[in-house]
Amino acid sequence: MSEQHSQCLFSEGQITFPEGYQDRTVNVFAPPAADAPAFNISRDALNPGEALAAYIDRQLALMAKHIKAWKQGERSAATLGDNLSQGEIVHASYLRDGKRIWQQQAVFNTNSDKVLVFTMTCTRAPGDADSALFGELLRSFRFHH
Numbered sequence: 614m615s616e617q618h619s620q621c622l623f624s625e626g627q628i629t630f631p632e633g634y635q636d637r638t639v640n641v642f643a644p645p646a647a648d649a650p651a652f653n654i655s656r657d658a659l660n661p662g663e664a665l666a667a668y669i670d671r672q673l674a675l676m677a678k679h680i681k682a683w684k685q686g687e688r689s690a691a692t693l694g695d696n697l698s699q700g701e702i703v704h705a706s707y708l709r710d711g712k713r714i715w716q717q718q719a720v721f722n723t724n725s726d727k728v729l730v731f732t733m734t735c736t737r738a739p740g741d742a743d744s745a746l747f748g749e750l751l752r753s754f755r756f757h758h
Contacts, residue, residue, distance in 0.1 A: 622757065650735045650743050652750060657728040665722040669701055672720075682708040691719045694754035698723050715739055719751055 621628050621636055630636075635658060642652040659668050669688075677683045686704035693700060700721035706713050715738055719731040733739065733747040 648737060650733045650739060650746065652747075653732050653734075655730045655732070657730060659722060659726040659728060661726075663726075665700060665720065665728070668722075668728060669703065669720055673703065676705070676707075680707045682706075682713075691721070691751065693719070693721045693723070693729070693751055694756075695752070697754065697756065712736070717744070717747055719747070723756075 619629050619632070619634075621630055621638065623638070623640075636656050638656060640654040644651045657668075659665070660671075663671075673685060677685070684706045686706070688701055688703050691700045691702040692698070698721040700719060702717055702719045704715075704717050706715045708714070714734060714736060716732055716734045717739065718733075721729050721731075723729050731747075731751060733743065733750075735743060739747075
């Protein structure tokens with residue numbers, strides 16, 4: 614494993630993790646108000662030889678199978694940062710504790726088999742302002758130098 618891949622940078626600092634470990638960390642950004650969307654960023658990896666669209670198909674099938682009242686909506690192209698990576702946004706909703714939750718997930722293959730998943734979650738149907746906020750978050754992405 615290269616030195617670059619064994620490092621994990623986060624807000625408070627960085628660590629070097631043992632050989633063979635994969636970064637599957639999740640960053641959660643709590644909303645400023647109860648009705649505002651929450652954001653998180655998670656990490657995953659493609660299977661060997663898997664394309665991003667196939668990865669998304671596989672993940673959507675798992676969610677449909679395991680998440681209560683899963684409803685997939687629109688699936689469209691997405692851009693990360695200043696045209697740094699092309700991916701897809703998936704709109705969906707599901708039931709949690711008997712209440713519908715809405716989310717948009719933007720999925721990108723950023724480096725070899727590495728996947729970044731940006732999620733916006735709302736306790737109400739997201740509006741144009743929410744989608745604009747999510748778009749701003751995606752456009753603000755920059756790689757570390």
